[in-house]
Amino acid sequence: MSQSHGIGGLVFDEKKKARAPEWNVFFALILIVVVFEALGAMLQGQSFLFDSADRFDTIFNEQRLKIIILQVAIIGIIALGSTQVIILGGIDLSPGSVVGVTAMITMSFAQVAEVNGLANPKAVFGPAWMDLPVIVPLLVGLVCGIVAGVINGLLIAYTRIPPFIATLGMMVTARGAAKWWSKGQPISFPTDSYAAIGQGMNPVIIFAVLAILFHLILKYTVYGKHTYAIGSNELASRMSGIQVSRHKVLVYTIASVLAAIAAIVLSSKNLTAQAGMGMMYELDAIAMTVIGGVSLSGGRGSILGTVLGSLIFGVIISGFTFLKLDAYYQEMVKGVIIVGAVVLDQYRQQRAAARM
Amino acid sequence: MKKTLLAAGLTSLLATTAMAENIGVSMALFDDNFLTVLRNGMIEQAGAMDGVEIQVEDAQNDVAKQLDQINNFIASGVDAIIVNPVDTSATEAMTNAAASAGVPLVYVNRQPVNVDTMPDNQAFVASNEIESGTLETFEICKNLRAAGKGAGARAYLMMGELSNQAAVQRTKDVHDILGTDMCNFIEIIDEQTANWSRDQAQDLMTNWLSSGETFDALIANNDEMAIGAIQAMKAAGIDMASVQVGGVDATQDALAAMAGGDLDVTVFQNAAGQGAGALDAALKLAKGEDVDQKVYIPFELVTPANLANYTAKN
Numbered sequence: 001m002s003q004s005h006g007i008g009g010l011v012f013d014e015k016k017k018a019r020a021p022e023w024n025v026f027f028a029l030i031l032i033v034v035v036f037e038a039l040g041a042m043l044q045g046q047s048f049l050f051d052s053a054d055r056f057d058t059i060f061n062e063q064r065l066k067i068i069i070l071q072v073a074i075i076g077i078i079a080l081g082s083t084q085v086i087i088l089g090g091i092d093l094s095p096g097s098v099v100g101v102t103a104m105i106t107m108s109f110a111q112v113a114e115v116n117g118l119a120n121p122k123a124v125f126g127p128a129w130m131d132l133p134v135i136v137p138l139l140v141g142l143v144c145g146i147v148a149g150v151i152n153g154l155l156i157a158y159t160r161i162p163p164f165i166a167t168l169g170m171m172v173t174a175r176g177a178a179k180w181w182s183k184g185q186p187i188s189f190p191t192d193s194y195a196a197i198g199q200g201m202n203p204v205i206i207f208a209v210l211a212i213l214f215h216l217i218l219k220y221t222v223y224g225k226h227t228y229a230i231g232s233n234e235l236a237s238r239m240s241g242i243q244v245s246r247h248k249v250l251v252y253t254i255a256s257v258l259a260a261i262a263a264i265v266l267s268s269k270n271l272t273a274q275a276g277m278g279m280m281y282e283l284d285a286i287a288m289t290v291i292g293g294v295s296l297s298g299g300r301g302s303i304l305g306t307v308l309g310s311l312i313f314g315v316i317i318s319g320f321t322f323l324k325l326d327a328y329y330q331e332m333v334k335g336v337i338i339v340g341a342v343v344l345d346q347y348r349q350q351r352a353a354a355r356m
Numbered sequence: 357m358k359k360t361l362l363a364a365g366l367t368s369l370l371a372t373t374a375m376a377e378n379i380g381v382s383m384a385l386f387d388d389n390f391l392t393v394l395r396n397g398m399i400e401q402a403g404a405m406d407g408v409e410i411q412v413e414d415a416q417n418d419v420a421k422q423l424d425q426i427n428n429f430i431a432s433g434v435d436a437i438i439v440n441p442v443d444t445s446a447t448e449a450m451t452n453a454a455a456s457a458g459v460p461l462v463y464v465n466r467q468p469v470n471v472d473t474m475p476d477n478q479a480f481v482a483s484n485e486i487e488s489g490t491l492e493t494f495e496i497c498k499n500l501r502a503a504g505k506g507a508g509a510r511a512y513l514m515m516g517e518l519s520n521q522a523a524v525q526r527t528k529d530v531h532d533i534l535g536t537d538m539c540n541f542i543e544i545i546d547e548q549t550a551n552w553s554r555d556q557a558q559d560l561m562t563n564w565l566s567s568g569e570t571f572d573a574l575i576a577n578n579d580e581m582a583i584g585a586i587q588a589m590k591a592a593g594i595d596m597a598s599v600q601v602g603g604v605d606a607t608q609d610a611l612a613a614m615a616g617g618d619l620d621v622t623v624f625q626n627a628a629g630q631g632a633g634a635l636d637a638a639l640k641l642a643k644g645e646d647v648d649q650k651v652y653i654p655f656e657l658v659t660p661a662n663l664a665n666y667t668a669k670n
Contacts, residue, residue, distance in 0.1 A: 048568070055568045063592070064566035070510040116615045118667065121608040175387075179414075184392035188609045200591065270554045270584070272609060276386035277555075321563040327518060327549040 003100040021293040021301075021348060025308040028291075032312060048322055064322070066201060068314040072288070073203035074269070076310040077262040079285040079292075080207075080214050081255030083306045086289055087218075088251050089231040089298025090163035094152060095259035095285060097174035100280025102144040102263035104178050107187040109271035110137035110194035122188045134193040138264065146253060148174060148281025153249030167252075173281070179275040188272040198269030206265055210258065215303040227251060231298030288313055291341040297350060312337075376407040377436070377642050379635065380429030382422050384466070386414040389580075390605055390627050392442060394465060397628025398438070398635050409638065411463040419446045426450050429459075436460040444521055445469045451478060460641030464634035465627075466521065471650065479647050481634040485522055487655040488623045489529025489577070492602045495621045495657060496573050497539035499571035499600050503572075506541055509601075511573035512564055513547035514557060514581045523549070526577045526604065545569055550581045557584025566593050572600060579603035579610035579622055586618045606658045606666050614663055624656040624666055 036048040046052050051061045078095045085092045111120055112346045113130040120130065148170060155166040196202075218224035226247050238244050262281075268272040292309025294301025316337065320330045379402070383395055395412060402410040411434075415422035419442045429437050430453060437454055439461060441447050449470035455462035460477040471480050500509045513530055516523030527547070534542050546564065550557035557576070561584065564571075574589075576582040582603030589599065596618045603610055605622035613619040630653050637647045658666050 053568050061566055062563070063568075067559065067562040067566055070562065074555075115612050121612075121667070179387045182365075183396070184386045184389075186389050186607075186609070189612070266555065269560070271587070272554060274389065306670060317559070318563050320564070321546075321560060322567065324546045324548075326546075327515070 022305045022308060024344070024348070025291065025293050025312070025326075028029050029308055029312050029315065032315055032319070033074070036315070036322065041325055043323060045079050046322075048319065062299075064318060066204075068318045069204050069207075069311070070201065071317055072310040072314040073207040074262050074266045074309065075281050075284045075288065075313075076207045077203075077210055077265065078259050078281055079288040079310055080210055080303060081258035081284040082282070082289045083292075083294050083301060083303055084161070084214070084227060084251050085255045086217070086294050086296060087231045087298060087301050088248065089234065090156065090248070090252070090284060091167065091286070091296075092152065092252065092255050093164065093167040093282050094148065094170035094174060095255065095262070096278040096281035096283075097171045098145065098148045098256050098259040099180065099263040099266060099281055100178035100275060101148075101174045101181065102141050102260045103267040103273035103277045104181040104187060104275060105144055106137045106141035106264055107267050108181070109140050110134070110190040111187070112189050112268075113189050115189045120189050122186065124182055124187055131191060134191065134197075137194055141260050141264045142257060144263075145257035148259075149253030149256025150249060152256060153252035156252060157245035157248040163252075175275075178277075181275070184275055186272055186274040190268065194268055195271055196268070198265045198267075203269060206261070206271055210261070211303055211307050218303055223250070225248075228299055231300070233299075258301060264304050283312070287338045287341075290339065293348075296342075297349075300349075309341075376409055377488050377639055378432075378434045379408065379410045379436050379438060379638050379642075380425075380432075381410055381412040381427070381438045382425040382435040383412060383440045384415055384422070385417045389607060390625070391465070393627035394440070394631040397631030399631075400628070401632040401635050408635075410635070415442050417442050419443045422446075423449055423453070426453055426461075430454065430457045434459065435642040436462065438462045438464055438634050438638050440464050441466045451475070454478065460638060462634050462638045462641065474649065476649075477641050479637045479641065479649050479651065481627050481637055481651040481653070483630065483653050485525045486529060488522075488604045488625060489526035489659055490533060491623050491626055491655055491657045492526075492604055492621055493530045493533040493575060494539070495659065496575060496600045496602045497533060497542060498618060500542065500572060501538075501601075505572055509542045509572040510545050510570060511542050511575055512561075512571055512572065512585075513544050514560065514576040514585060515547060515549045516552045516577040516581070518549050520552075523552075523577050542573065545571060550576075550584065552578050552580055554580045554584035554587075556661055557581035558588045561585040561588035562592070564593075565589070572598075574599065574601045576601070576603045578593075579605040579607045579613075579619070582619055582622070583609055583613055586613060590618070605658075606669070607630050608667075611663060611667055612657070614658070614660055617660075618657070622658045624658050624669065626653045626656070626669075628669075629653045646661055 040046050040048045049060055051059055056062050082092060083202050108124040109132055111130050113120060113127055153165055155161060156163045226242050230244055288309040289306050291312055292305030294305055357669045383391055416427060422442050425645050426437055428429045437459055439450055441463060444466045448470050451470055451474055455475045463480045463483050467482060504526045517528050533539050548560055550560045574585050582601050586601055600620050602621035606622045610619055610622050633651055633653055
């Protein structure tokens with residue numbers, strides 16, 4: 001019997017299923033690009049994605065294609081975690097703050113001793129802790145992510161408080177820790193090897209590799225099947241022998257580790273760590289996930305959808321700047337698009353349920 | 357004899373307690389680099405004085421929380437309050453709360469909307485925001501002229517958070533300078549916000565670069581955005597000698613960028629000086645002394661020529 005993942009505990013036949021929801025997201029992406037192309041031709045006399053001014057050897061405006069992905073790659077890494085948490089039927093509000101505290105702590109172990117021949121003016125530790133090999137800050141960063149994630153997971157799985165509350169607590173606590181770490185001072189001037197991590201298109205490569213990895217994991221491993229199963233029907237999953245609590249800890253830990261990776265890439269790309277870093281990233285990540293067709297009620301969605309959702313975000317940001325749209329309108333339009341996506345998601349769900 | 361000694365000891369103890377000044381401080385937010393320097397300037401100044409106790413709280417950018425903190429300070433009987441307002445248009449209630457309790461109040465860094473109607477035991481300590489954007493833009497204008505671009509130059513303008521007075525004022529300063537006869541050869545190609553953030557500035561600059569427009573200058577409302585723009589320009593292989601880049605704040609990162617030849621202009625706002633000035637005013641008001649109601653700590657222009665004087669200041 002061929003079965004796809006279920007909706008609200010119901011399992012339905014693959015043959016009855018209409019086209020994959022990712023297609024809807026893809027069409028939305030194309031539609032938005034077309035709108036920007038049309039407006040660009042009308043208002044700017046320029047093409048949005050094509051090399052209309054003949055500045056490159058290719059037919060596309062390479063620079064714009066790159067920035068569209070680059071500017072969403074870091075939040076995209078977080079969104080890969082949010083996707084798994086939301087498919088599990090949970091929510092994670094903490095990754096933005098985890099980014100903040102991880103960036104601060106990690107950058108402290110990645111500093112150079114000398115800047116322009118003078119002692120590093122932003123030094124956190126003494127000279128013995130400077131110019132360390134890059135593996136040290138990387139491990140420190142991953143440990144930060146694991147600690148935050150395990151705490152989130154244990155709270156949710158074993159104290160049974162709602163994920164919203166548990167991760168809200170982590171969001172506030174981790175932000176506090178980020179401010180406390182250096183008493184609010186920014187931490188700058190990393191070693192060359194640390195700085196290399198986030199330079200150029202590296203954030204995009206890291207995002208792409210992680211996206212493919214987790215796409216495969218969710219689709220083809222027991223881990224993935226359990227994640228969908230618990231999100232569809234937790235009770236049934238428990239009855240059928242899935243270790244629900246343990247699995248939850250694992251998923252929340254993976255989400256926080258992804259946030260920690262985002263923190264490393266972000267602080268390296270910017271050559272600085274600041275206590276306010278990553279503020280509100282969790283909401284952008286959740287928005288990308290939802291736009292990508294992941295259902296907030298759990299059990300449904302995919303990494304591919306989230307990647308497409310992040311691309312929609314990137315296209316919108318670049319499109320606004322391309323049109324020289326007044327800064328005040330940009331956030332308003334972004335908000336409308338997020339709500340529109342959820343409305344669409346509800347509509348899709350109802351139609352899918354009606355088909356059964 | 358023992359009794360006398362004990363009495364003398366007690367009296368001196370009481371005397372010091374009575375002499376200690378308790379100052380309550382409510383900062384708009386802790387995780388802002390500039391405000392952190394200001395806050396630390398205040399704490400250091402208090403630590404260096406005898407008998408000054410200061411208690412600093414974080415209003416976390418929440419107007420209501422800040423008013424609660426002020427009322428809590430009043431309830432615990434502080435001698436004076438220093439407020440770094442979250443929202444400069446929400447200060448009337450704070451002024452009233454402190455005035456009705458007879459507690460002196462000093463606003464620091466951000467100019468309250470009621471600055472001209474405050475009672476005598478309230479004051480405002482800051483730098484005159486009009487100076488920063490003006491100094492920055494005028495220096496860039498002079499540099500562009502010196503580079504032989506006086507016949508016509510094009511610039512991008514990067515703004516801070518639009519709900520923030522400093523961003524609005526600095527942006528207006530830029531336009532005012534570019535409206536003068538000496539500097540009206542500079543044309544603004546586009547102005548957008550990067551919310552004071554280095555990361556957003558990197559992305560915004562790259563988006564601008566993708567349009568392929570030629571430009572001669574980038575004027576940013578603060579250093580973090582200027583640095584982000586520089587990182588994006590360098591990644592795109594732009595020769596930093598051919599572009600004038602200006603910021604405001606003279607942060608350590610900005611001074612390093614200037615030493616590296618990337619940043620051309622920044623403006624030093626004496627954060628620690630403002631913090632110390634606010635504490636000074638608060639202590640004087642607590643003792644019943646007269647204080648100027650508006651105390652201005654001047655902005656200072658920083659260029660590669662005088663860079664060395666500032667490396668130890670922020």
